[in-house]
Structure formats: structure tokens, C-alpha cells
Amino acid sequence: MPERATFSTDGQTWRHTAPGKKEGARILYEVTGTGGPLWVAWGPPFTPRDTDALLAEAEKLSPAAKAFELARTRGGRPVRGLRVSEASTPKPPGIWVHARQHAWESGSCWVARGFTEWLVSDDADAKWLRAHAEVFVVPIMDVDNAATGNGGKEATPRDHNRDWDDNPVYPEVAAAQQRLRAMVKEDRLAVFLDLHNPAAGDPTFFYILENQLLKEGARPLHRAGLRAHQQNQAAHPHE
């Protein structure tokens, strides 16, 4: 239950409701309609159609941006992404950003979208990054569950986010692994960013840096943080 629900009167523009009123295990959001259709959502939606629009816009804005198809899902839907690079060296540092391994977490797509819009913009840092790295963005990984409106958590046959072993069941995970492994083999995978939503009502976030990138004093904290996270995962597997 988010603090505010999201609604739209045209299916395009989304607004937040006023904060909901909690009543025990339920919450009440008030929405005033206009007499026409009304869309109400957990959070601002982001569907494969939004991916298509984002990739087309990025390609229009920058010659460095090129859309690609990462894989076809088990349901036969395309998983699309964007490659952005103007690097002059053949094997520049690789940056991989994907979102929405959990289909309900539409907020992660909006972060991927904001990053993409910045990446193809005239901003000096974005230009620098394009000139020195090869960046991949996949706005929706679990396209099947995002398309059908499922949550995706604890999904059958497997939670998408827990499919990252040697035998992934999702073709898009296998395809991402293949590309990531190739960059690892060339010793140039610089960043791997897996975007998620925090749980409802939880404003905190966490991220994990490689050990070598941490300052000496931060390493024990990093280990302790990981341990705490693993214990938390074991105790609350829904996070």
C-alpha cells in the first residue's frame, strides 16, 4: 500500500492522490473522476509500449543511441534495450543498467528512463560518458509479467530476480548473462546496476559496490551490511 495511489483520466498523464487514510490492514484513497474513464494504479505505470517510445526518442536525440533486442521472453515478447556509445576505443568500459526484474516495481523503470534521457542529452557529463564508455539500458527485464499486469514476486516457475544462476529459465536473463560475461572476460565491466523499488513505505535504498572500489575502512561495513541484508532476506523473503 503506497502512501499515495496514482491515477489518470486519460491513460497518459499520471498524478498522485492525496495521502491515503490507513484503516488497520486497509487504506482508503480518494479520487475524484471527471465522468470519463479513470485509471488507478499502485504507481505510475511503465509498459513495453513506454520502452518502445523511450528507445525511439533516444535514437532520435542521439546518433550514439541504438536500440537492440536482448531476447524474446518465454511468452514470445521482445525484451528491448538501448546501447549508447561514441567511444573511440574498441573495448571501452561497459555499463549495464536494467530495471523491472520484479514486474510490480514500475518505479525502477522511471529511474531507467530518467537515466536514459540524461544519457542522450547535451549535458557535459553525459557527453563524456558516451565518449568513454559503452552503456546498455534495458528498461523492463520481466516483460511478460509487466505486460500481463502480474506482480512477478515469487513467480512461477521462478522469481525473475533469483534466476541468476548457471541455469536461468528466463531467456532475457540468459541473454544478459551472456553479454555481461563477455564484458567480464574482456575485463571491462565497470558497472552493473539492477534497479528495484523499495518496499512500500520504505524510503531507504541500498546498493553494492565491488570490494576494490571501497575505501579500506568501508570494507567491514560493507561485509556487515551484506550479512544483514542476507539475514533480512532469509527472514522476509518478500523484500
Ligand SMILES: [Zn+2]
Ligand atoms: Zn525487486
